Amino acid sequence: MSNSFFERANPPPRRKTCLACIKAKRRCDHGQPACLRCSRRKIDCVYTSISPMSRSKKKQTAVSQLVETLPTQEDPESPTETPASVAEQTPCPGNSLISWPIDADPLPLEMEVGDLGDMNLDMGFDDLWTPETLLNDSLPLSSLTPRPEQMLVPSRDPSQDLPPEGSLEMIASRLQYALDEIKKVPASIVLENQTPWSHPYLFRAHMPRDMQDAQACCALYIAKNPTNAPFVLRTIQARAHEMLSTPIPKGRLDVIARLQATLLYQIISLFDGDISMRASSQQALPALEHAMHTLLPFVRWESAQQESGQMDCPTKETWNEWIFQESARRTLFFTNFFIIAYKVLVGRSIGRCEDRYDFCQSWTLSAHLWKASTVVDFAVAWRERRHFVVTNEGFGEVLRDAAADDVETFGRMLIVAGLGIEETRLWFYNRGGSL
Structure with missing residues (x-):
């Protein structure tokens, strides 16, 4: 667990940040006589807001040395701090494909709060990502939309990655045709009552509730436009979450309807391009495996x-x-x-x-x-x-x-x-x- 995890456990008060944390662009917990980050790294912790008379001559010398070593535009080759900029650089666990420091702050800025009163300026990135915060608690989607570390491209062991050579060519040659056909599925299930894997007469006598909702969501998805897109996607997410939160039924027609409905929600989520939809799709992948095992005895x-x-x-x-x-x-x-x-x-x-x-x-x-x-x-x-x-x-x-x-x-x-x-x-x- 990184040092920054412990550093962020206690939100900082509204005081000046120490020079070492300013230099490294890291959050400071303003601890006395030294902040947690400086004490862990065994470096001098100096607050510029404290009167110089209260500090020893040794501390004043340390401030001068530290300020002199700060990188400037005239010194582009000045080395940056190794623990923060090199050792902790890993692929961001989440939806980003760009390397990002594990303990990087979203907005490492210094500012005077002035007369902002009781406004909470310590809201972290995780708080902003919570759907309840974005929707003002109008729709409880916290269990449907995962946190950033659960996004479409999850953190993984690089040793298990596929070799990049020829992967794009292989996708274009072998998968692109299937992907193009899969994108047509929401329309075909609505207009023709079928998919390449579901016979048009499978639910002719009776269509279980899971499939009814999924087919209705496909019809809603076909009618999506830039104006109604947020409401359409929110409704589809809510229906998918509602279905996955209920136990898998026992009857064979209900079981195959659950698996096919989950597939339809997955197809919409992965191919829409909306980041929250892809996040919900990532969470629902284990549900596909579970539904497959449930259908297997009937085949x-x-x-x-x-x-x-x-x-x-x-x-x-x-x-x-x-x-x-x-x-x-x-x-x-x-x-x-x-x-x-x-x-x-x-x-x-x-x-x-x-x-x-x-x-x-x-x-x-x-x-x-x-x-x-x-x-x-x-x-x-x-x-x-x-x-x-x-x-x-x-x-x-x-x-x-x-x-x-x-x-x-x-x-x-x-x-x-x-x-x-x-x-x-x-x-x-x-x-x-x-x-």
Whole structure:
């Protein structure tokens, strides 16, 4: 824990700062006979406001020496204080990408308070960041918007960072296509009642409350403009916080609705560009992991390639079951993809892929099955068109045997992530299609 942590524990009175703290541009606690910072560093602590007659000749000499060593414009090579300017320089834990001293004051200025009365001038940066302070207690968002150290780019062990070489090229080649499609999700869930991982008929019979609120927030987000943006974002944050503060439900439809709603809030938060939205997204990432574990027991995986005609006489019940199972498989698969993409974008190590195999065992690639609007269309697609079961072993069979019209948006996103944008475009071109 830094020395400045203890120095700031006791806000300073309105008195002159010692010369050593003025020189280092650090907050002084005005302790007597020496401030805490000077006593910890074992340096002379001198207050210029104290009458010279009350000081010894030795102290007066120390003042003169200290003033002479202050850096000036004529002496640009004067060394700065090593503990404050070098040893304590670390990346700012929070939303800043710029190095900043750990114990730096937001406004290290000296001023006369004059007749300001009871005005509190000791409010720190943490106080200013509190949403209740900004909103005059109109909306309790303290648990939703984190402190600066919990922002989008958290403090981390540099040894776990991804190497920078080629990272931007990799993002442009493998992730940008998926990111562009993800940005369309708030509109597609409102206008088409679907996402690449959620079938349009998944909630046709009943839509749980979590998904109702998330879909309504997406509609509100689409209507956002510079005038209503603060109110729209505040409402979305409040709905997300309200949902995440309640226990995860037990029913399988309610569970998948919770996971998909959390995904929608995360997408809005990460891609909006508002700093408080990104902060709330950073806090909600563990909720995605928890919701995934809750949905996992309800999922039935396809462990091997099935023949197209294996299902005899598909019924409406088997179609509805396939809709839920395929939506659940894709939702788990995409949530893992989303978390990994987030870590890549912020420069974090993605860990071992094998650790996530439980959530990515299989999903079905078939645009004809996914887009079937009736049970008859589904039966025809199942019996007369080939579909592919994609497992964690990759897209080998798909790339060898699939046609361009077999692959819909979800498959395109993942194939681009695996091959790269140019190779995927070439694959579609060779099969008479286009990306």
